[in-house]
Amino acid sequence: MYDVLIIGSGVSGASCAYMLSKYDLKVAVLDKSNDIANGTTKANSAIIHAGFDPSPDTLMAKLNVRGVELAKEIAAKLDVPINNCGSLVLAFDDGDLEHIRKLYDRGCKNNVPGLELLDKEQLHELEPGISDAAVGALLAPSACIINPWEYCLAMLETAVVNGTELFLNTEAMGITDCGEYVSVETNNGAFEAKYVLSAAGVHAGDVRRLVEEPPYEIVPTRGQYFLLDKDEGTRVSRTIFQCPNEKGKGVLVSPTVDGNLIVGPDANVGGADDTSTDKEGLDAIRAAAVKSVPGINFRMNIRNFAGVRANSDQSDFVIEKSNAVPRFIDIACIKSPGLTAAPAIGEYVVEMLAAEGLQLTERPQFVDTRKRPRLGNISEEERNRLIQENPQYGRIICRCEQVTEGEIVAALHTPIPPTTINGVKRRVGSGMGRCQGGFCTPKVHEIIARESGVDMLEVCLEEPGSEILKYRSKENE
Ligand SMILES: Cc1cc2nc3c(=O)[nH]c(=O)nc-3n(C[C@H](O)[C@H](O)[C@H](O)COP(=O)(O)OP(=O)(O)OC[C@H]3O[C@@H](n4cnc5c(N)ncnc54)[C@H](O)[C@@H]3O)c2cc1C
Numbered sequence: 001m002y003d004v005l006i007i008g009s010g011v012s013g014a015s016c017a018y019m020l021s022k023y024d025l026k027v028a029v030l031d032k033s034n035d036i037a038n039g040t041t042k043a044n045s046a047i048i049h050a051g052f053d054p055s056p057d058t059l060m061a062k063l064n065v066r067g068v069e070l071a072k073e074i075a076a077k078l079d080v081p082i083n084n085c086g087s088l089v090l091a092f093d094d095g096d097l098e099h100i101r102k103l104y105d106r107g108c109k110n111n112v113p114g115l116e117l118l119d120k121e122q123l124h125e126l127e128p129g130i131s132d133a134a135v136g137a138l139l140a141p142s143a144c145i146i147n148p149w150e151y152c153l154a155m156l157e158t159a160v161v162n163g164t165e166l167f168l169n170t171e172a173m174g175i176t177d178c179g180e181y182v183s184v185e186t187n188n189g190a191f192e193a194k195y196v197l198s199a200a201g202v203h204a205g206d207v208r209r210l211v212e213e214p215p216y217e218i219v220p221t222r223g224q225y226f227l228l229d230k231d232e233g234t235r236v237s238r239t240i241f242q243c244p245n246e247k248g249k250g251v252l253v254s255p256t257v258d259g260n261l262i263v264g265p266d267a268n269v270g271g272a273d274d275t276s277t278d279k280e281g282l283d284a285i286r287a288a289a290v291k292s293v294p295g296i297n298f299r300m301n302i303r304n305f306a307g308v309r310a311n312s313d314q315s316d317f318v319i320e321k322s323n324a325v326p327r328f329i330d331i332a333c334i335k336s337p338g339l340t341a342a343p344a345i346g347e348y349v350v351e352m353l354a355a356e357g358l359q360l361t362e363r364p365q366f367v368d369t370r371k372r373p374r375l376g377n378i379s380e381e382e383r384n385r386l387i388q389e390n391p392q393y394g395r396i397i398c399r400c401e402q403v404t405e406g407e408i409v410a411a412l413h414t415p416i417p418p419t420t421i422n423g424v425k426r427r428v429g430s431g432m433g434r435c436q437g438g439f440c441t442p443k444v445h446e447i448i449a450r451e452s453g454v455d456m457l458e459v460c461l462e463e464p465g466s467e468i469l470k471y472r473s474k475e476n477e
Helices: 011-020 059-077 094-109 120-126 148-161 201-208 279-292 338-356 380-389 405-412 421-428 441-452
Strands: 002-007 027-030 087-091 116-119 136-140 144-146 165-167 172-177 182-186 189-198 218-228 239-241 252-255 261-264 301-312 318-321 328-332 396-398
Touching: 002 011, 002 182, 011 027, 011 148, 011 328, 011 338, 027 148, 027 189, 059 144, 059 148, 059 338, 087 094, 087 120, 094 116, 094 136, 116 120, 120 136, 148 165, 148 338, 148 421, 189 201, 189 338, 201 218, 201 301, 201 328, 218 279, 261 279, 318 338, 328 338, 396 441, 405 421, 405 441, 421 441
Parallel strands: 002 027, 002 189, 027 165, 087 239, 189 328
Antiparallel strands: 087 136, 116 136, 172 182, 182 189, 218 261, 218 301, 239 252, 252 261, 318 328
């Protein structure tokens, strides 16, 4: 019997697992996917938002601002790439100037630190790449950019190191209230737990429906992006927003923690799992982005991708106990700024569980550090020392991102090891660069098979059915 069972290994589920792993509890996380964070956490703008957007007195405002503080602490402790670059909301006319003044007031009410309204001169001095048409801006120095996937992995990996059990390829398909506990039926057998948390992202309504009709409707809303080569990564040094509209925060232009430039997203209501991209939407994003930053060279685009927001008919996050099954807590409608709010969501849910009667005794030997070998970021001396100790660190596998065999092998032996080529890519960055894996994929494929002891025919690019090799030639049999 688990104390707490968490459905969903995105950043909401991972943060709950991380916060719960500080206590002496038996916790498990289930995800239907074959890797963690394969939902919305995998594809978003990667911004730790300062917190001037949500209406004051909402749960979203409170968790957003607390989330920024926690993100900085957690990233430092768990070795997650983060850049405290700040953000700007541009104004192009009097209407926009009035809008950013409202955002400033709202941000002050939400206790966002350091907000400043800039005039045209101050703005252009700070960001010379911005369009001359911009006449002012709201500066939010507390905003950051992060690697969202690694942020989620770092929290979940730390939870696992502290005893949390992770079950991938395990889909919650039924939930039974057994009075003193809840049983969650899956394709991998039944799991019993004193409390169940559902952090199922765009599928929150489907999981809630296993206990009762959800009091909200999820409106999956796809957002598409351009990811540009590192040569474009210094066009701006902060995240550049335009004034938000009824569809959301609008098109942004931002550096990424890896040194690329990200441009997007748009907003298209559609299927929960539809991460397709389309020319019409991308053309519109491009036109909107050059209004902010005219010099962007879209010929340096290396990838388009899309993520799906768990937008809903509610304006706030919905984090509540079910009426039908009181031991079931729903973490739903976690749209943007869900990535930012995540660790504060974890803290909030732990408080809810304590109020429900869950006994919280601190884990005596809680391990709250994590270190990942990153050869690109260390001194030459340190690199040479590592290569002497292990020659695999001297063998470059991904030329574009300079990822070594040693880093890939290390990732394959972590507490949550990847099993797919894209799983390795998300952990170490191989295939993320200009050639998008054209050179390194066959080598990564071989290393996964060798280190994991599986046949190369079984290694997938991503989900089951995406095997790279289908047949073995006669001479290799
Ligand atoms: C275009 C876009 C831009 C965004 N930009 C930002 C941003 O810059 N900053 C910010 O703060 N936020 C941003 N967000 C929002 C943020 O990405 C999300 O709020 C956050 O990632 C949600 O995480 P989650 O864990 O709730 O959901 P998810 O990451 O979707 O995780 C849900 C998990 O549940 C699993 N699951 C679902 N059903 C079941 C089941 N029945 N059984 C088992 N497992 C199940 C899924 O496989 C998935 O892994 C953006 C979102 C989008 C789409």
